[in-house]
Amino acid sequence: MPTPEDTPDAADAPKGAIVVPLRPVRTDEGYRSVYSEYTRTTFGSVVRAISRGTGEVLITFGLIVLLFAGYEVWGKSAIVDAHQDELNHQLEQQWANQPTVGPSSAVTPVKPPNGAVIASVHIPRLNKKWAIVQGVTPADIRYAPGHYPDTALPGQVGNFSMAGHRTPAIWWDLDQLKPGDPVVIKTADTWYVYRVVGHEIVLPTAVQVVAPVPDKPGETPTKAMLTMTTCNPKFNNYQRYVVHAELDRSQPVADGDPAELKG
Structure with missing residues (x-):
């Protein structure tokens, strides 16, 4: 027989509570x-x-x-950084094993094979540098910015053009560059200091941005230009973010680092 203590009193229960007998x-x-x-x-x-x-x-x-x-x-940033370290090491070894030719030499540079590391790009505003490889196929630019093979080489009259992924390890913050910012290219014997002159956002089919005269295909170039392309917006690739720069000056590597990299 249940005792009074065994049977809860519904009247004493909080409002909305369900009273369940204990037996x-x-x-x-x-x-x-x-x-x-x-x-x-x-x-x-x-x-x-x-x-x-x-x-x-x-x-x-x-x-x-x-x-x-x-x-x-x-x-993937750690993976890209590790490959960049290896590419930069290859570049330093490559430069150490080849004869030095001054920037005023009349010898026409030979375009390297796809996948070969060819130079380095330094962007002081982003406090970053990357080894550059030849070619812009997915395999070429997996771990580094790549040079469009049919465009000019660093320092040449024309449009030295590169493509890079929009990842934190590569060109994630390319949109932070402003007019006048330096973009410095290092080759075996020469530093080339370019200055940003502008940017644009285009469709992936807008190949004219890497023409010898950017956006003016068919015109004969008279200046040494640089163009960098990457995906836009971040996390997507239905556009291209494009930065254009113009050669400001050059100096021999033997003279030390350019002032733009010392600040």
Whole structure:
């Protein structure tokens, strides 16, 4: 026989609370659990279970997608940095093993094969530098900016053009460059200091941006230009962000680092 302490008083319960007896309820079929009304399967409980399970799956899937996106954007930076270290090491060895030719030499440089490391680019505003490889195929620019093979070489009259991925390890912040900012190219014997003259956002099909005279295909160049292209906007690639620069001056590597890299 239940005692008064065994049976909760509904009147004493907080508003909205469900009072559950503490002992089994006796029925004609025997004793029934006091929790049976709350644990039995109903249409509502099935719907709630499915909703809860679906929600947990979606949350888990969302976390996986976020982790993958984070790895794609930031996690690969360490990999790119490691490859950049190796490319820069190759470049230094390559320069050490070849004869020095001054920038005024009349010898026409031979274009290197695709995939070869050819120079380095320094952008003081971003406090970054990268080894540059020849070629702009996905394999060429996986870990470095690449030189468009059919464009001018550093310092030449024409348009020395490069493409780079819009990742934190490469040209993530290219849009921070302003007119007048230096972009410095180093070759085996010469520093070339270019100055930014402007930028534009174009479609991927706008190949005229890397013409010898940018955006004026067919015209004969009279200046040494530099063009850098990358994806736009960040996290997407349906546009191209393009920075143009013009050669300001050059100096021999033997004279030391240019002033633009000492500030």
